[in-house]
Amino acid sequence: MNNTVLAKWFAERPQWLQVAAIRLLEQSELAEKDISELATLCQQEADGKLPKTTYPFPASAFSQGASGTLRLCSISDVEGVNALAPKKPLEFGKGNITIIYGNNGAGKSGYVRLLKHICGARETGILHRNVYKPDSALQKACISFEQDGVTKSHMWSGQGICEDLSSVDIFDTSFGKVFVSSEDEVSYEPPVLSFFSSLIVVCEKVASALDVETNRHQSKKPSISTDKKVTPEGIWYESISAKATIRDIDKHCVFSSSDETEIQTLQQRLAEQAPADKAKQLRKQIIHIDSLAQDAQKYLEQLSDENYRRIIAAKKNSILKKTAADATAEKVFSGSDLEGIGSDVWKELWEAARNYSVSDAYKEAEYPNVSDGSRCVLCHQTLTQEAKEKLSSFENFVKGEMQKAATDAAKDYEIASQTIEALPTSETLKTRIDAAGIPQDEVASQVTDFFAQLQARKDQLLGIDSEEAIPDPLLSPQWIEESNAQSKRLVELAAKYDEDAKNDNREEIKKKLSSLQARKWLSEQRSAIDEEVSRLKLLNQIQEAKKTTNTKALSQKKGELAEDLITDAFVQRFNAELKALGAFQVKVDLVKSKVSKGRVLHKLQLRGASQNGLADVLSEGENRIVSIAAFLADVTGKSNQAPFIFDDPISSLDQSYEEAVVQRLIELSQDKQVIVFTHRLSLVGTVRHFAEKKAIKPDVVSIRSADWGTGEPAPIPLSQSDIKSALNTLMNQRYQDAKRASENGEFEHVEILLKSICSDFRTLVERSIENDLLCGVVQRFQRPVHTLKLKELAKLKHEDCNLLDSLMTKYSGFEHSQPAESPVELPKPDDLLTDMTSLKIWREEYAKRTA
Structure with missing residues (x-):
């Protein structure tokens, strides 16, 4: 593998994936913390917040190291797994091939299922607890093993796998279904392919972490009512997306x-039944509103500081001119006999006399008439010369500049004062407010208060003689502006009522009303909408991040590598295994099917057939032998020395296939540990036969069902155990147990023990006939006939047959049922020991005898 090419390929991947690759090379398996950190990096990169960096791929990656060795030693402390409840560990022996034998229901399948879960088989299945003990403890088991010569143990607690044992390969019925009925991945992978497989798993975990993050951000967007959904605002709200801008919102x-x-x-428009009349009513109201506002503005201008100053100036000028005129009058009238000459009252009298003179008394003469014979227009007496002179002087005064100036100034002041009109009374004002449609609320109070302020300012003017005494000006009140706005609105509303009276536009009004009501509702949900848009943007960002977890590129790359590193070799191994197993007549081919998420998938198909109905065409035995070939092709390509485990591999096989499989297993055991679970004694015998030819001694372990559960290690069946060892066990252990029970007076227990010893002794006598007397020419559970051993039968004597016949006859009653009326009597313990001793002595002598 060219790491330079691989480094270049990885440099083109997302940054977070480069980080994942480096971590995976450093620690082989990533923890949940790593996945969480990678998911964060993935999001940051998608959001453009991750600084651009390249992580160089190590040049030393995937260098081929030395293959390790692995051996399974035992399983112990099993709880909560099927009906398994062994009190003793299940030992796997010291040799390279071990047979675990047990009858149906002894616990073999339970151990295999347990091993599949601990080692991480491809199809583990469900590992049930003891269905007869629903309250059983949690699942657990301890498995001990030897890795590269170092003894280790793993406590399995019901979940997860032991990584050190992940290379163990297990064959059972499910494996056959995988390869014959479907397709599966090649389990052997060179380091680089294993790395890609792990990296694909990391991608899937990161994708799952992003999904979890997505699920954390559930929508809190409030539901909009059905009637608002059909408005433009409602349609927008229902389709709101991450693209919504502040302007859109x-x-x-x-x-x-x-x-x-x-x-x-x-x-109001919808509620109005007579829109034309309503328009007229509104226009009347508008007149009153405008009049009230205009008057208020007019009075505000009349009482402004500028007008105040103008009136005060006129007042001051009038006073000044009058003072000057009064001073002149004082000089003119200083000799008068009466007081008040020249005063305002006098002036009024003088003007009244003037009016009388020119209009009635002396129409043709100027006033005062001082001609000869003229009379006083007031007393009608003839004017004396002195009187004439006084009247003429009075007229000159009145018509003089000073007096005229005073008179003009007084008129100016009067005119200026009249610029401030009389304000409406409170009763009049209330009537006008009602007519303007202003409700008796705060606004009406503002209007009333403002006019009161105007009246107070007007009243203050009478006592003000200088600009310095002018009070602070009144500002234009807010209600005037509001009244003008209200007037404008009413003008528009009146126009709309006129339009309503002319046209039938109620539906259009309803739509507009609904739209406004929807917008009002949206305004009330503004914070929720902002939050929803932020949520959608975050989800978009997470989805963009998740796109980078797509495993397609990794799968394609692994597929390319697999073409060179594994596929052809695997097919060749499969064909070789079929040949080694004697399946010449089974016409099947193993072909690559596809690459899915980096997994190289294969399928079996019938050679030359139009359809691939493999499971329907092959017999059960052929299915099994093809499955075994596929399994062996799968696992023998590994460089490590991991054990193989077979669960009843010869099921459904005939004698030829059975022997071929056994020979292949023995061949495999020369390099690796092979463990076979079986319920067939014939398999035990066949393994022993072919192992003997290879000078290999297999370990045979027996398990049984006990009162407390299954899987309990037990003595090897006498039919398969060593006769000498079994006979010594009967004589030195079990016979001694019976003797002690007899000495203790446990007579019922003694009887049970003696019956058991007699039955087993009968089996050993029968096996001695096969193996010793007949020299093993023909043996049960084994197919071959050893004709070369026939020559050894020459040493057989009549006495040998008599001894074994007598023993067979004496103890047959303990193997076969007997009539109840004549039960078999148990031998005395000493007699039983004598018979067992005689068999032992005979075997030793017969083995030394020559033909």
Whole structure:
């Protein structure tokens, strides 16, 4: 593998994946913390917040190291797994091939299922607890093994696998279904392919972590009512997405006081049954509103500081001119006999006399008439010369400049004062407020208070003689502006009522009202909408991140590598295994099917057939032998020395296939540990036969079902155990147990023990006939006939047959049923020991005898 090419390929991958690759090379398996950190990096990269960096791929990656060795030693402390409840560990022996024998229900399948879960088989299945003990403890087991010469143990606690044992390969019925009925991945992978497989798993875990993050951000968007959904605002709200901008949101969600007014207006328009009359009514109201506002503005201008200053100036000028005129009058009238000459009262009298003179008494003469014979227009007496002179001087005064100036100034002051009109009374003002449609609320109070302020300012003017005494000016009140706005709105509303009277536009009004009401609702949900848009943007970012977890590129790359590193070799191994197993007539081919998520998948197909109905065409035995060939092709390509485990591999096989499989297993055991679970004694015998030819001694372990559960290690069946060892066990252990029970007076127990010893002794006598007397020419559970051993039968004597016949006859009653009326009597313990001793002595002598 060219790491330079691989480094270049990885440099083109997402940064977070480069980080994942480096971590995976450093620690072989990533923890949950790593996955969480990678998911964060993935999101940051998708969001553009991850600094651009390249992580160089190590040049030393995937260098081929030395293959390790692995041996399974034992399983112990099993709890909560099927009906398994062994009190003693299940030992796997010291040799390279071990047969675990047990009858149906002894616990073999339970051990295999347990091993599949601990070692991580491809199809583990469900590992049930003891269905007869629903309250059983949690699942657990301890498995001990030897790795590269170092003894280790793993405590399995019901879940997970032991990574050190992940290379152990297990064959059972499920494996056959995988390869014959479907397709499966090649389990052997060179380091680089294993690395890609692990990296694909990391991608899937990161994708799952991103899914979890997505699920954490559930929508809290409130539901909109059905009637609002059909409005433009409702349609927008229902389809809101991460692309929504602040401008979009404002466009649909901003709701002002004018909008609220518009809603009320539309509601009024819909409620109005006589829109034309309503328009007339509104126009009358508008007149009163405008009049009230205009008058208020007029009075505000009349009482402004500028007008105040103008009036005060006129007042001051009038006073000044009058003072000057009074001073002149004082000089003119200083000799008068009467007081008040020249005063304002006098002036009024003088003007009244003038009017009388020119209009009635002396129409043709100027006033005062001082001609000869003229009379006083007041007393009608003839004027004396002195009187004439006084009247002429009075007229000159009145018509003089000073007096005229004083008179003019007084008129100017009067005119200026008249620029401030009389304000309406409180009763008049209330009537005008009602006519303007202003409700008796705060606004009405503002109007009343303002006019009261105007009246107070007007009243203050009478006592003010200088600009310095002018009070602070009144500002234009807010209600005037509001009244003008209200007047404008009413003008528009009146026009709309006129339009309503002319046209039938109620549906259009309803739509507009619904739209405004929807926008009002949206404005109330603004914070939730902002939150929803932020959530959608975050989800978009997470989805963009998740796209980078797609395993397609990794799968394609692994597929390319697999073409060179594994596929052809695997097919060749499969064909070789079929040949080694004697399956010449089975016409099947193993072909690559596809690459899925980096897994190289294969399938079996019938050679030359139009359809691939493999499971329907092959017999059960052929299915099994093809499955075994595929399994062996799968696992023999590994460089390590991991054990093989077979669960009843010869099921459904005939004698030829059975022997071929056994020979292949023995061949495999020369390099690796092979463990076979079986319920067939014939397999035990066949393994022993072919192992003997290879000078290999297999370990045979027996398990049984006990009162407390299954899987309990037990003595090897006498039919398969060593006769000498079994006979010594009967004589030195079990006979001694019976003797001690007899000495203790446990007579019922003694009887049970003696019956058991007699039955087993009968079996050993029968096996001695096969193996010793007949020299093993023909043996049960074994197919071959050893004709070369026939010559050894020459040493057979009549006495040998008599001894074994007598023993067979004496102890047959303990192997076969007997009539109840004549039960078999148990031998005395000493007699039993004598018979067992005689068999032992005979075997030793017969073995030394020559023909």
